[in-house]
Amino acid sequence: MGDGPSETVGQLLRAARDRLGARSESAGLDAELLLAAALGKPRSFLYAWPDHVPTASVRERFDHALTDRLEGQPVAYTLGVREFFGLELAVSPAVLIPRPDTELLVEHAVAHIDAGHAVADLGTGSGAIALAVAHERPGARVLATDASPAALAVARANARRLDLRVDLVAGDWCAPLADASVDCLLCNPPYIAEGDPHLAALSAEPASALVSGRDGLDALRAIVAQAPRVLRPGGRIVLEHGFEQAAAVRALLAEAGFRDIDSERDLGGHERISFGRLRD
Numbered sequence: 001m002g003d004g005p006s007e008t009v010g011q012l013l014r015a016a017r018d019r020l021g022a023r024s025e026s027a028g029l030d031a032e033l034l035l036a037a038a039l040g041k042p043r044s045f046l047y048a049w050p051d052h053v054p055t056a057s058v059r060e061r062f063d064h065a066l067t068d069r070l071e072g073q074p075v076a077y078t079l080g081v082r083e084f085f086g087l088e089l090a091v092s093p094a095v096l097i098p099r100p101d102t103e104l105l106v107e108h109a110v111a112h113i114d115a116g117h118a119v120a121d122l123g124t125g126s127g128a129i130a131l132a133v134a135h136e137r138p139g140a141r142v143l144a145t146d147a148s149p150a151a152l153a154v155a156r157a158n159a160r161r162l163d164l165r166v167d168l169v170a171g172d173w174c175a176p177l178a179d180a181s182v183d184c185l186l187c188n189p190p191y192i193a194e195g196d197p198h199l200a201a202l203s204a205e206p207a208s209a210l211v212s213g214r215d216g217l218d219a220l221r222a223i224v225a226q227a228p229r230v231l232r233p234g235g236r237i238v239l240e241h242g243f244e245q246a247a248a249v250r251a252l253l254a255e256a257g258f259r260d261i262d263s264e265r266d267l268g269g270h271e272r273i274s275f276g277r278l279r280d
Contacts, residue, residue, distance in 0.1 A: 007059070009035065010050035016066055023070055030075050031066075037079050038062040072204050085132035089158050094150035096209040098128035102188050104266050105240050105273050106132045109186050112236055115139025120230070122173045122187040122223060123147070125209060127155030127166060129186050134164040143182070147172045148208070173219075174226035182230050188240040189219035217248060224252040231278045243270035250274055 007015075016031035024030050036043045038061040039054060054062070065078050076082040076097045082089055084098035085106055091097055106129060113119055113133065117140045121130035124144035134142040144166050146152050152168050159166045169176040174185070190209055192199060193216035202210055212219040220241060227237050237258065241249050246263040253261045258276030266272040 006053060008050060009039075009046055009052045009054065012054065012059070012062065013046065013050075016062070019066060020069060030069055033075050033079065034065040034069065035062050038065060074204055077204065082126075084126075084128045085135070087128075087131055087135060087162060089126050089128055089131070090154060090161070091126050092150075092154055093204065094148065094206065095125040095154050096188075096205055098126060101266055101272055102129065102240055103132075104264065105129065105186060105188060105238055106136070108264055108273060108275065109133060109184060109236075109238050110136045113137045113140050113184055117141070117183040118143065118181060118232075119184045119186065120145065120174075120177055120182045121166075122185065123189055123209070123219075124155050124168070125151050127158045127168075129188060130155070130166045131158060131162060131164050133186070134159075134166050135162070141167070143167045143169065143177070145169050145171050145173065145176050148206075173223050174230045177230040179229055180232050183232055183235050185223075185227055185231060185235070185237040187223055187238075189223060191216045191220060191240070191242045191245060216242060217245065217252075220245070220249055221252060224249075224256045224258075228256055228278060233278060234280045235278045236275060237278075238273055238275040240273050243268075243272060246271035246274050250276075 012035060013031050017027050020027035020030055032043050032046055036046060038058050068078050074097055076091050077093055080090055082091045082098050085103050110133060119133055119140050119142050121144040124130050124146045127144060130142050130144035152170060156168055190212040192210050194211055194214055239249060250261050253276040257279055259279055261276035263271040263274040
């Protein structure tokens, strides 16, 4: 790529931005992250040393990473890590890449979690929600479920590396949890409808973590239906959902007997989480 072996960091970045072009909404950031990783340096190195001439092996790694990005692989999978709530999490194609939007769910939840509370993260994936809660509320007991053994392996490795205690159990949603055993249920379930045009841009991520029936609400229906069994009296549920699904989720919570039901908006003004409390 580019003019040859004497290419500098600055020249490589410019060529990479042009190469990614319209294929990525964040072409500049993608190029910087991938080049910094190929160099084994922080992104600040790129600004401090734009005239640095990388070795042939660095250029080759960078070129392969750009090719993977052009073929649709998310940068997080190439790098193998993604930051979430201040924690660096390992990620792989076995798990959904944690999004900044989900930090709203964690922020809301930790405001209502005290020492001694039992908290369960359903469909944990990389462990992002469970590990963030364990980090912010070390006095709570945090559990996490997932039906995917590969996802649980990623979450387990993250918990071990971050030295955070989370009890990881295999099973679908609330199935592994005992009756009246949890004070707070948290979940970022799949909520995209089958055939949604946005799915094309997400094809590298596991469909089971994204798609949920014809209207996108199948997983949310199942979770809300199961929740009263496992929550203690007065227990709280906090759910992430699509920005047009808040009213439907609030209705599901009301039908299941929850009270104090409401939704919270993200920075873009969209209702992205809904919550309620089980009757005492």
